[in-house]
Amino acid sequence: MTVVGPLNGIRVLALSRILAGPWAGQLLADYGAEVIKVERPGTGDDTRRWGPPFLENGDAAYFQCANRNKKSITVDFTQDAGADLIRQLAGQSHVVLENFKKDGLKKYGLDYEQLSDANPGLVYCSITGFGQTGPLSHRAGYDYLIQAMGGLMSITGQPDGTPGAEPMKVGVAVTDLFTGLYAVTGILAALREAEATGRGRHIDVSLHDCQLAMLANQASNYLASGTSPGRLGNAHPNIVPYQVFPTQDGHMVLAIGNDHQFKTFCDLVGHEALPADPAFTTNAARVKNRDRLTPILAEVMAQRTTDDWIELLETHHVPCGPINAVADALESEQAAARQMILDHGDGQRTVASPIRFSANLNDARPPPTLGADTDEVLQSVLGLSGAEIEDLRVKSVT
DSSP states (O other), X not given: OOOOOTTTTOEEEEEOOTTHHHHHHHHHHHTTOEEEEEEOXXXXXXXXXXXXXXXXXXXXXXXXXXXXTOEEEEOOTTSHHHHHHHHHHHHTOSXXXXXXXXXXXXXXXXXXXXXXXXXXXXXXXXXXXXXXXSTXXXXXXXXXXXXXXXXXXXXXXXXXXXXXXXXXXXXXXXXXXXXXXXXXXXXXXXXXXXXXXXXXXXEEEEHHHHHHHXXXXXXXXXXXXXXXXXXXXXXXXXXXXXXXXXXXXXXXXXXXXXXXXXXXXXXXXXXXXXXGXXXXXXXXXXXXXXXXXXXXXXXHHTTSOHHHHHHHHHHXXXXXXXXXXXXXHHTSHHHHHTTOEEEEETTEEEEOOSOXXXXXXXXXXXXXXXXXXXXXXXXXXXXXXHHHHHHHHHTTOO
């Protein structure tokens, strides 16, 4: 039995490329929306060439991560005829998603003000580096740059004075990904309002704003104390012990979140006196005295293998875990049980949506080849004939 997604009937026109915008579009597509990805004729999204590795169809693996379940059309909207096609498609859409620089689409008549005149219920989401206002609004934004400017790199990496100490970016483009998530929540809220009132909204989402928001407890720590957090390596600013420890054969994470878990751990490892010491009795005390406690625990953790520790600690409900390689994580029994890897055939495998609805949705579409759906979309949405589409192709509009 075919089950449609909760956003079935919603059409999203995605004028977005690289990662933050496509990530948002992919989520909406996962939820059942028809997401039409508009790409440049001949070249497409830059990430189609961000390799190696490349797939057999010539697209980079990077492109695969953010474009499942979408349709791809090619339109050169720098030409008048192409911009007119986009305006017509926007008039038949519920959402426009774009991540051009501020006012970058205005000269083509593709900004919110002009498109909403013809489609008052349109939800128009702009993703930029620094937003539509402020002294930096004119600047382009890149994840790496925003991780640096937005404070994340200042709290990531080994502490000053230790080997390898320097500000460090996160291993994936988390600012882009969080921005895509924030954009989707804004779009869903605006769609709900448009359904009730008939009026859409312009949603202004910036990487810099999202990076500041996702500082979470680190931002709150500064706002409460006036002290800017620093780098702690794999340790936690608010919880101890909550970090990586070397074991007899590698490393593992010990993630003790409360005083009871700490006492249980100490009892298991023969350090029953530690929880009774006022310096370690409470989490606040352990945070204050982490430099005394951590060497004691490190000596204990080095006495067993990672597997031995996990078997012992999990049995007694002390949170811990191995540090898996990406391959180990993706090929694990848990990932397989949750069907987190989608095999589309022809060498195409993608990670699945992590959202599980009560009824399974249709099998996911693989990321589209460049322009794979141009004819179908122009015919079904705009009613263009084959001859009209061929004429546009001859003129390099599509």
